[in-house]
Amino acid sequence: MKKPLLLLPVLLLASASADEGMWMPQQIPALAPRLTALGFQGDPRAFADLTGQPMGAIISLGGCSASFISPDGLIVTNHHCTIGALQFNSTPERNLLKEGYLARTRAEELWNGPGSKAFVTVQVAEVTAEITGKLDAAGGDLARARLIEQRVKARTAACEKGGLRCTVSSFFEGARWFEIGQLELQDLRLVFAPPSGVGNFGGETDNWMWPRHTGDFSMYRAYVAPGGKPAPYARENVPFRPAHWLAVSTQGASEGDLVIVAGYPGRTARLQPARQVKEQLEWSYPRTVRRNTELLALLDKLSAGSKETAIKVNPRIRGLANSMKKAKGVLEGAKKSGLLASRQASEQALLAWIAADPKRQAAYGQAIARLDALQAEREKTRERDAVFSSLLGQSALLGAARTGVRLAAERGKPDAEREAEYQQRNWSRLREGMERLEKSYDPVADRALLRYALVEAAALPAGQRIAPLDAAVGLAPGQEPGAAGTAIDAYLDRLYAGTRLGDKAVRMALLEKPPAEAAPGDSFVALATALDPLGEQLREAEKTRAGARSRYAPVYAAALLEKAGGLVAPDANSTLRVTYGTVKGVAPRDGVIYTAQSRLAGVLEKDRPGDAEFDVPGPMRELLKARPDRSGDRYADPRLGDVPVDFLSTVDTTGGNSGSAVLDARGRLAGLLFDGTYESVASDLLYDPVSTRSIQVDSRYLLWYLTEVARADHLLAEMGLEKGAAR
């Protein structure tokens, strides 16, 4: 990082307990004694230097994490993080999702497609005072929220003047703010992905599960303009030369070893008030389970009918299945551990601690009650709000129409006054989104998904209707489902007959011209236009609540931190974090122990030829059968007597950490994080130091696969691993 950070005194006081904590890099120096005690062999304070080794090699892919592993911009991440690129480069004749890919030369490296980018965090600066100073002068809640928004936009704009991509993010419920500057690499190309029988081995059955035998690894390369500057995809671009990259370890990670994970965890809610956790457990997660079950049944049926539809909706199916299984895991874990009661009890303890001191009572006394009231207010229209939001997400055509309508409305304003999504700095994202649609848009699936959302809207209770939809479709509260279905089908007939947005050129035109010119009389544009005033109303309401929340949430967080009296990691918020732990098995329930590591022998055990989830690729199957004794293999783990595949560790991670570099005690890449166990997922709401385990693929499996199966000597050489070289 460029500027040293001042930590609030409260964060410097105590030592960490257990291995909880997705730490901000600048918090790591305070944890140095712990890391050294666990066996770290360098100076742990190096993690605070974002432009040094190893942090300079850590990458965000936007939703996934990754790292550089060669001086020529070779990037390693999870196979499941490269699905978009594999899909983009697949055809019905050549399914890269299934078959995998290996570029034998740089010329064969395939552009990932629009929107695939890598971000390298290069500077972090605290801007709490700049964002939250004298906010009370703003007046009401909405004005307050707008003032915060303006300040964030102004800081972002100033930061981006230097050519970086910047974000201003809230930490600790808005108690602290940081401005984060990232290098944005815009031309990524697919270098290597194993077949799905390796990269997605175990499929949905094994997802979130142990024992695991997934080779969840793939490789990209970042390209830049010939001068070295980040630039959009162009044939003549050249490989990016990062200042730092990770050495891939030939020794991986074995039971008991220290591992340090650096990446971009998405969201956790461990510091949220209990009232919000209650809603998640009692409403949001059960809703996810119910809807995703139904949506998956719908998409599975459509996929069975058409190979092309199957390829197009595959990423969506995997996403739905993944979030559903996670939601189930959270609910089961929460029930098993009495999570809600535990959160409520600790909140009661916080309230008692506040009440015990008049000064604390004066400072913090109101915060939780006010936040609970805001939450209650939000819940009054949650069904309507959720249906409205999913309506825009289900149909690609409606989403495109909405983008056109909103962009037209926002384009007239000065850039600083536009909604963040429609500011000029995001126009290329809007364009890439429109372009990517081409690979995932399927007219049959689009209609089926929109129908699902309309049926949901039809069933909304009387106080929470989406009036423009009622008018357009002919729906009414309490309507008999059959009648609603008939009206919806008739409406969908008209809607899909009256649109040209299935045509890419028309969609792209929406980004350039007003909708009336780009798609005159288009039925989807008409629907998006009809829905827009309600959308505006919901945004205003949300901002008003955010304004109110900004009065109390930071106060609540300050109380929480003061009471904790020590080093506390903020909730994950998609910013760069570091977490550490050890390679360790676990007893997930009475009578069973998960061992810390899995082996290649276990891949053959699970092999079920012809079963898409467990179909080991033929050449690899032959190889494994032909050489069952791998104890002498270069990449074998001596204690396992076999090449290791995946391992469990106690590191604290969540969604977004997928693809994260797993570093060993010497800072080498010992593996890639790709999952957590089912028993761990409730840790997003309350960390359980006993049962939480992340799942990583061992670098030795990656190297064995590249050596023995893919025979990718050129990549091994690029990573500095010529034949026989050890590291």
Next chain:
Amino acid sequence: MKKPLLLLPVLLLASASADEGMWMPQQIPALAPRLTALGFQGDPRAFADLTGQPMGAIISLGGCSASFISPDGLIVTNHHCTIGALQFNSTPERNLLKEGYLARTRAEELWNGPGSKAFVTVQVAEVTAEITGKLDAAGGDLARARLIEQRVKARTAACEKGGLRCTVSSFFEGARWFEIGQLELQDLRLVFAPPSGVGNFGGETDNWMWPRHTGDFSMYRAYVAPGGKPAPYARENVPFRPAHWLAVSTQGASEGDLVIVAGYPGRTARLQPARQVKEQLEWSYPRTVRRNTELLALLDKLSAGSKETAIKVNPRIRGLANSMKKAKGVLEGAKKSGLLASRQASEQALLAWIAADPKRQAAYGQAIARLDALQAEREKTRERDAVFSSLLGQSALLGAARTGVRLAAERGKPDAEREAEYQQRNWSRLREGMERLEKSYDPVADRALLRYALVEAAALPAGQRIAPLDAAVGLAPGQEPGAAGTAIDAYLDRLYAGTRLGDKAVRMALLEKPPAEAAPGDSFVALATALDPLGEQLREAEKTRAGARSRYAPVYAAALLEKAGGLVAPDANSTLRVTYGTVKGVAPRDGVIYTAQSRLAGVLEKDRPGDAEFDVPGPMRELLKARPDRSGDRYADPRLGDVPVDFLSTVDTTGGNSGSAVLDARGRLAGLLFDGTYESVASDLLYDPVSTRSIQVDSRYLLWYLTEVARADHLLAEMGLEKGAAR
């Protein structure tokens, strides 16, 4: 036993490897060094004395095993072995299967119902020479089979003169024969059964699985006539006073402990020629999986509609689900271990060993080829034979009609010439079977199951038709399924309209009078009569094949034993066996370890109130929650810090061993065997010394439950475990 047995020299030569072997008690002295090395503290030769301690306490329940645990004839066995008795004593108002039962006084002990009997093996004598001597004089295959049958009947009749129940059983594929005399206790009463939330905790989901938390224990008491002789149920009967009973251990069995299991394993096929194993793996087991899946769907649907039907078909559902899961396990295990290839390879080795020596070639050279030819012959009509046999088993009414028809035909013959099933010694069994029908017969289920069998018959190929059925129903090969279905439904209408066998009195009359008098003009009697000639023909064919087999199978077995050159355990054949092993966990697959013991804490972990499979009874749930720290409990395992529930051991068992006494190194009852792991079931065909594990319930769970939940102080006292007493 009364007479000491001479072991063939070949059986005395070598020591046993691993823990394979369901040993005949008389083989145990040869294994004494091994048992002593494992920690047995008495003289292992005692196991050969069937009328001494502990073998005098070991019981067969006919399909299950059990043991005496008090001088007043108290019997302990599995809960799942007492389903029949629980069903017999249940009503729609009082479901003992669900609620359990505890007799607080002897007067409250409930008669199990007809046919529930206990057998105590008291003598075993080898009769190989008597059965197999000079068989060649008989002539052809059928005559040969009849001669064996006559000799078996004659020996049985002679043996039973002393008041015992006798069987003459073949061992080692007919190479050796033993006459076994058993005391037959005919009046058993239900003393104690826990609710299904304990006794069947885990239900179908956990069946064959680990980790397990089932309290699979129940208790009967044997009653005899006031003079002490076995007698049918009578109010005035008195408790039986066995000469031997087992002390129930308060220390159960912990990891590493020696355990010895004595009981009645049903069937294994480890010594069978590979050709027969092939048919089982490729035809019989897959057929079981397919049919049971369909039959379960049928019965589940019927059960959902009626509480009474549900109770009546519950045991059948559990039986079907159990055999289906076992069949799946065998197929999976066989596939995983390459079982068939392995059996074929060892048979090839046997053939090579035979061919290597002219003397051996002369003695054994033809046997396997002849047996394979017989097997091929049998397979030609296997579809028809299987359908015919299942036809008679599906419908209780058809079964009853058949019994009447057959009994009438057999009654006219001298007893020694009757088919064994219809000899006078079995008339009471026929009667009990008819009586038991009353509790399981459900007209709707009966018709649905018969319909299933008729649909199967309709689909038989042209060469294998059941002609009398085709004629009666109006079926023909190649008939369109819809047309066959219509014909079947019309026939079933007539069949069920034309019968009075639903009336118990009419059914019972079939045992006394010719069918024409007992049930004149009855449609089911007519069907059974029409089917009888084909039945007779199939019996003759089977006997002919058995006669042929008796020429070659003993020769094959002799070759097998000679080549093995050591102590070999015969395949299980429902006779008394002893097996030993140690309490030990297992790695069922890469990445997972099953620990050796489960704990009460695990019961609460699995608790799902309202889910019939995992619904811990309310009072027990409260107790477990109120006292979560049970480390100081009288029945706690110090190393577990909790009361143990179930444990894994390496003992070699199969179906029929359910309820078997698990003895510790001092001969005390340390638990009850009740299951094997899913990964073990293929051991019926090929024992796997690494992965095979049996599942037992620890005596400490039984004692804890009786003490803390059932508060059955009177039973504990009867077992010599007054409050605080340790053993």
